Amino acid sequence: MRSKPLLRVRKTGALMVAAVIAFVCAVPLAGAMWQLTPVLLIPVVVFVWAWRAGTDVYADELRVRALVGSTRVPWQRVSELAPDAGGQISALLDNGNVIRLTGVTSDNLPRVLAAGGQQIGHSDQPPS
Structure with missing residues (x-):
């Protein structure tokens, strides 16, 4: 069995709260017509996704978790961590x-790097 991650990074808890509120609001709709009961599955899936999806940081690897499944990435395979325009971080392998x-x-990238025992690398090239 794998040890606990050093750091768990998840989506904001506001998504889970919103999913619970959406579920409660959908109950009267589903109660009005039994054909609408599958509508209740949408907030349930969003809640599970928000609870499960995230990145777990271990000393030797990153584990990126989705609604279903996960991907393990050893730190040795990570060449670069870079933000996109929205501030989300991607790993270039x-x-x-x-x-x-x-x-x-x-x-929260500095916390992820610190938990994984990684150092922030600096380019030898001057900024342009």
Whole structure:
């Protein structure tokens, strides 16, 4: 069995609260017509996704979790961590693939690197 992650980075808890509110609001709709009961599944799926999706940081790897399944990425395979325009962080791997790190933003990236025992690398090139 795998040890506990050093750090768990998840989506904001506001998504789970919104899913609970949506579920409660959908109950009267589903109660009015039994054909509408599948509408209740939408907030349930959103809640489970918000609870499960994220990035777990271990000393030797990152585990990016989705609604179903997860991807393990050893730190040795990560060439670069870079933000996109929205501030979300993606990992560029040594084989050229890019994996978006769910829940990791520019704001919490230093905590992710510290938990994984990684150092922030600096380019030898001057900024342009």
